[in-house]
Amino acid sequence: MMKVVRGFYSVAHAVKTCKPNVISAYPITPQTEIVENLAAMYANGELENCVYITAESEFSAASILVGASAAGARTFTATCSQGLILMSEVLINAAGMRLPIVLVNTNRALSAPLSIWNDHQDSMFMRDAGIIQVYVENNQEAHDLIPQAYKIAENSKVLLPFMVCMDGFKLTHAYEPVNLHTQEMIDEFLPPYEPVAKLSVEKPLTFGAYAPPHIYMEFRVALQNAMERARKVIEDVFKEWAEFTKRDWSGHIAAENVDGAETAVVTMGSITSLVRDVIEELRKEGKKVGLIKLRTFRPFPNDEIKKALEDVNKVIVIERAVSFGNEGQVAIEIKNALYGGNNEIYSFAVGLGGRDVPRELIVKIIDNVMKGKVKQGFYFEGVHEFREVIP
Amino acid sequence: MLAVAGFREGYYTLSFPTFGAEKRGTPVASFLRLSDKPIVLRDEVYYPDYVVVLDPTVVESVKVDDGLKENGLLIANYPKSAEEFKSLLNTKRKVVTINATKMAMEVLGRPITNTAMVGAFAGATKLIKLETLKETIYEWFKGEVADKNAKLVEEAYNYMAEVSR
Numbered sequence: 001m002m003k004v005v006r007g008f009y010s011v012a013h014a015v016k017t018c019k020p021n022v023i024s025a026y027p028i029t030p031q032t033e034i035v036e037n038l039a040a041m042y043a044n045g046e047l048e049n050c051v052y053i054t055a056e057s058e059f060s061a062a063s064i065l066v067g068a069s070a071a072g073a074r075t076f077t078a079t080c081s082q083g084l085i086l087m088s089e090v091l092i093n094a095a096g097m098r099l100p101i102v103l104v105n106t107n108r109a110l111s112a113p114l115s116i117w118n119d120h121q122d123s124m125f126m127r128d129a130g131i132i133q134v135y136v137e138n139n140q141e142a143h144d145l146i147p148q149a150y151k152i153a154e155n156s157k158v159l160l161p162f163m164v165c166m167d168g169f170k171l172t173h174a175y176e177p178v179n180l181h182t183q184e185m186i187d188e189f190l191p192p193y194e195p196v197a198k199l200s201v202e203k204p205l206t207f208g209a210y211a212p213p214h215i216y217m218e219f220r221v222a223l224q225n226a227m228e229r230a231r232k233v234i235e236d237v238f239k240e241w242a243e244f245t246k247r248d249w250s251g252h253i254a255a256e257n258v259d260g261a262e263t264a265v266v267t268m269g270s271i272t273s274l275v276r277d278v279i280e281e282l283r284k285e286g287k288k289v290g291l292i293k294l295r296t297f298r299p300f301p302n303d304e305i306k307k308a309l310e311d312v313n314k315v316i317v318i319e320r321a322v323s324f325g326n327e328g329q330v331a332i333e334i335k336n337a338l339y340g341g342n343n344e345i346y347s348f349a350v351g352l353g354g355r356d357v358p359r360e361l362i363v364k365i366i367d368n369v370m371k372g373k374v375k376q377g378f379y380f381e382g383v384h385e386f387r388e389v390i391p
Numbered sequence: 392m393l394a395v396a397g398f399r400e401g402y403y404t405l406s407f408p409t410f411g412a413e414k415r416g417t418p419v420a421s422f423l424r425l426s427d428k429p430i431v432l433r434d435e436v437y438y439p440d441y442v443v444v445l446d447p448t449v450v451e452s453v454k455v456d457d458g459l460k461e462n463g464l465l466i467a468n469y470p471k472s473a474e475e476f477k478s479l480l481n482t483k484r485k486v487v488t489i490n491a492t493k494m495a496m497e498v499l500g501r502p503i504t505n506t507a508m509v510g511a512f513a514g515a516t517k518l519i520k521l522e523t524l525k526e527t528i529y530e531w532f533k534g535e536v537a538d539k540n541a542k543l544v545e546e547a548y549n550y551m552a553e554v555s556r
């Protein structure tokens with residue numbers, strides 16, 4: 001049923017239909033209303049066979065889920081920014097312990113200076129954790145991704161935490177029409193979680209034990225292998241969902257009009273819609289420009305990127321994060337995927353800390369690259385003139 | 392509320408707010424797009440067709456007619472006439488005013504002008520029917536609060552429909 005709801009609700013409703021057993025909650029803007037909506041559902045008795053636990057910090061919220069997931073529960077939490085960073089110590093353990101925890105990160109900037117607004121710096125910080133990361137463009141995609149996330153994470157070939165990344169404010173606070181899942185539909189799509197191994201008194205096991213040098217490395221290889229196997233599982237589940245719902249969000253990437261394109265723009269998250277709109281206009285003017293919407297960031301779709309962009313001369317990456325001392329993380333990954341090719345790569349960081357990215361800025365970036373007005377490299381765009389006080 | 396009511400009337404809608412970390416008393420803004428086609432844009436609205444001012448004191452710190460299209464309309468909660476508000480802003484745009492604070496005080500007993508201005512917007516633009524707004528209010532609120540807000544919306548709608556005729 002199509003209903004105008006906020007991003008928060010689109011997530012909470014989807015989580016409810018996935019029948020989680022343990023939800024842990026610690027508030028942080030712009031995530032809080034996700035767990036508040038779930039708390040209301042819990043209080044109204046809409047979540048059966050579920051325990052909702054309010055934690056005293058994000059560290060505890062993540063720890064609660066590690067315990068619950070190790071005991072065989074289907075788990076959920078949501079966080080972002082400093083909250084994700086505080087969870088990071090625990091979540092990295094969850095990856096190592098191969099626990100299929102699903103969390104939603106409502107992408108928000110990192111301190112300092114403090115910002116409650118959107119960029120991708122928080123989830124990028126978790127890039128190397130062994131956690132699957134998929135970014136969504138709108139609230140329907142966020143809604144749709146939740147059951148898929150459980151199906152992927154809980155697959156015995158994968159067993160990894162799954163982080164759904166949705167732009168804070170841009171999506172979370174937006175009211176827009178979302179086609180909401182029915183319970184019957186998700187019951188058909190998502191089977192109950194059958195853990196391969198779990199904590200139990202009948203068969204005692206240890207999760208995340210001490211691993212001396214003669215054994216540690218094998219665990220890490222296994223983690224990488226799981227990420228590699230996840231590629232296929234993710235793709236299969238994405239396809240299954242597309243057939244099941246007739247809503248096709250494409251695979252790890254959505255390559256749009258890149259065949260025969262001279263220029264392609266790579267984007268991730270909610271900014272994709274605006275960039276697509278600009279590109280459609282440019283194509284009407286006869287410009288040969290295409291779009292890559294990057295959905296899966298971990299595991300990174302190197303082969304898909306290479307295949308899609310191999311023959312594209314100029315690649316523009318527009319992203320909302322920076323690896324300070326290098327450049328934007330997406331651009332770094334794209335360059336790695338295209339290594340050995342002849343592509344020119346232009347990377348732009350925009351919209352940090354919630355700065356609005358107006359249409360004109362996207363038009364300017366693409367236009368400048370297409371007309372050869374900028375050299376290959378890394379640029380901040382949409383920055384005011386300012387004077388550094390240090391030094 | 393306008394996004395929900397607009398969708399009920401067959402528009403595609405998308406709305407989002409922008410605000411700071413302050414708890415109360417700072418200027419905030421909210422954006423709404425209504426369209427016959429699905430809405431994909433999520434950037435802030437720089438060239439609006441309509442601007443709705445909920446609190447007359449924001450004009451001291453915000454240029455509220457900034458970017459308003461030439462044939463656009465500014466709908467303001469302001470205790471005095473449209474002409475007076477117009478000269479205060481020194482704007483050439485079309486302006487209509489309504490004393491929503493007074494209405495809210497009379498109906499709700501509190502100076503919360505949101506629903507009054509939702510009604511004023513619908514009354515001035517006729518983009519959304521009064522009935523649809525009231526349905527939405529009864530979906531969002533219960534009991535006395537719903538009744539009072541429905542009354543406020545209706546009063547503001549009718550006032551603005553009369554003024555804008």
